Amino acid sequence: MSKFGKKKKEMPAVNTASLPDIVFMLLFFFMVTTTMRETTLQIENPKLPNATEVKKLEHKSLVSTIYVGKAKDKKLGNGDKIQLNDKIATPDDITAFILNERSQKSEAEIPYMTTSIKADIKSSVGTITDIKLKLRDVGALKLSLSSRKSEAIQE
């Protein structure tokens, strides 16, 4: 009857030897997919509008981004601010910004360059129009109004 007197068998420890492998796999995945933000935002992170009819931006290197929103720095006031590269700018600086972006690309690529406007939903259309007029003057006609893809928009 030694069967009953036996001490209860101890649970074997879970083998964690493959844990580093799993972690490394995840690590590589995130390392590959990560895209570092190359500009620090001077404006508050814009809340993008939702839309159903969005198109993906194809050539990432040919996209120049203009941010519109409220400044993080409260000293700059409460109105809409435009950010080009790392600085808060005025609509007049857009011409120089676009020309500068163009000078870094080859001649053949210039017609495919797109300007993406990342504006907060609370910003006003007037600011966007100012930007559009400047872009038209400089001949950067391809425009993308950045928005999130959603299935249906609510009223």
Place this chain on the structure above:
Amino acid sequence: MARRETPEINAGSMADIAFLLLIFFLVTTTMDVDSGISKKLSEKPPKDYVPPVIKQKNIFEVNINRNNELLVEGETMKLGELKEAAKNFIDNGGGEGKEIDGVSTGLCNYCKGAKSPTSSDHPNKAIISVQSDRGTEYGMYIKVQNELLRAYTELRNRLALDKYNVSYDQLVDDFKRDSKNEVLKKKVEDIKTSYPQILSDAEPTS
């Protein structure tokens, strides 16, 4: 003297280091694909440019005021009704289409609209003009643009389903995957020219 055995490096903390890196990349990663409503700006008109005269019935006026309210063809409207109104306007087909290379496109034989004489003549003549106030919220502006684009997409899908038994979205997808296919290209072009997107942004009121 016998060679001393090299001691094995303790790899127990490797997982910790990997975890640390993993968490760093997890935090910094942003998975957003850049997407947006694409628009083509019109070229800057020359100084002595005289805008062509367009019949009032071929213009669909959408006004957004600073309180984000809609005025469509002189009547207030809710955002939810805009798409249907725009579809009815584009798809009306009340008359002759515009001349392309000196050849008239004639009557719109694929339109299923009311053929009312007071609405647009032909989809390639139908202009949608959006005028907003400087104080209009950008979110509202995008919503209106989106509704109008949806009207076009639905009409294109309908036509493509009737003509080729496949939706326009599907056609475009197929064409993207097989961009050398001339037959697909022709089909996409055909649908595109049947319902061209003529969306114009009027200068905003201040």
